[in-house]
Amino acid sequence: MANIRVFADSVSDLPQEWVRRYGITIVPLYIIFGEQSFRDGIDITTDDIYRRVDESGVLPRTAAPSPNDFVEAFRAATEGGDQVLYISMSARVSSTYQNAIIAMEELPEGLVTVIDSTHLSASYAMLVIMAARMLEQGDSLAETVSAIEERKARVEIDILIDRLDYLHKGGRVSSIQSMIGSMLQIRPVLGIKNGLIISTRKYRGKTQKALENVMKNVVDNMGSLDLKLVVIAQTVAEKSADYIRTYLLEHTDVQEIIVIEGGCTICSHTGPNTVAISYLKK
Incomplete structure (x- = not known):
């Protein structure tokens, strides 16, 4: 065989x-800056991307x-x-x-x-x-x-975006939305529906408060979740990922938690300080 x-x-x-x-x-x-093309995770790192974006103000393309x-x-x-x-x-x-x-x-x-x-x-x-x-x-x-x-139809993901500038540079929010959102400390939560990224909720205030709301939503729906495995992803958001992990261990019967780091393609679209939690619905 x-x-x-x-x-x-x-x-x-x-x-x-x-x-x-x-x-x-x-x-x-591939991560593409101008005429230069890099293989994700091989020729370029997330730190390289953040540095280049900070220096140029322009996001890379992905292919x-x-x-x-x-x-x-x-x-x-x-x-x-x-x-x-x-x-x-x-x-x-x-x-x-x-x-x-x-x-x-x-x-x-x-x-x-x-x-x-x-x-x-x-x-x-x-x-x-x-x-x-x-x-x-x-x-x-x-x-x-x-x-x-x-x-795959039962897998859910909550992606908490801490900064709007990467979404703005990527054309996903307008200049006015970015400006107002930053002023009001609006932190969107994105999800995936039928293969497309959608906005599911918005929280106003500090990151910690938004995290608490995300986790409250998970716990409130715990009866409908299969908690054998939960995956947490973060982009330079180790503290947020650790908070989610600790919260799950203290408030749920989750059996296994895997924490991963968002790679170059993901960070090119969401930016640093993004955290996500994925779980399976029953």
Whole structure:
């Protein structure tokens, strides 16, 4: 029986310990400043991005891996006799998924399976980890694909944005919205619905107060949540991530909490001091 290798892209923000633990292959997106292109997490770090943005006032562009990038990555596995399960970032915000489909069709039929996670960062990482664990415990490829397809609609994510300037520079809020929001200390909470990033709530006041409101919302809905696994993501927001982790341990019966660091692609859009919590609904 062929070994099944799990692939993901760099938007999953999986920490190296999990990549090594489950033998996951990460296909990097590209971070583009002017004429310079860098592979996410390989040629550039989040600190590099923050420094460049502070110096220039301009956000980088991000680009999907090319079909050829995927062909080379997939072929390295399939030529060794393995099958590939590639779980992609949301197809509705990037051409990454479509480029992987093109690559899949260039390889012999049945060697590569591609799934659209419909998610990003913490919620995406959760699905990748679930798939890797299912395969490790002996579930078949078909069983694993079926489970991920069913669960992806039940995965939720709350993304608390601390600063509006990155959303403004990225064209997601207007100059007036950014100015007023900053003056009034408005902190939006974003979510993902059917693969698209949406605004779900807004809190006014200091970051700590907004965090408390986010966690109160989680606890208030605890009866509808599956708390076997929770994933927390942060971009230079270690204190906020630690607060969420401690709050969950004190107020819920969560079994496992994984804390990850938002990578270059995510931080290019949300900026520093962003924190997210992802969980599975029953």
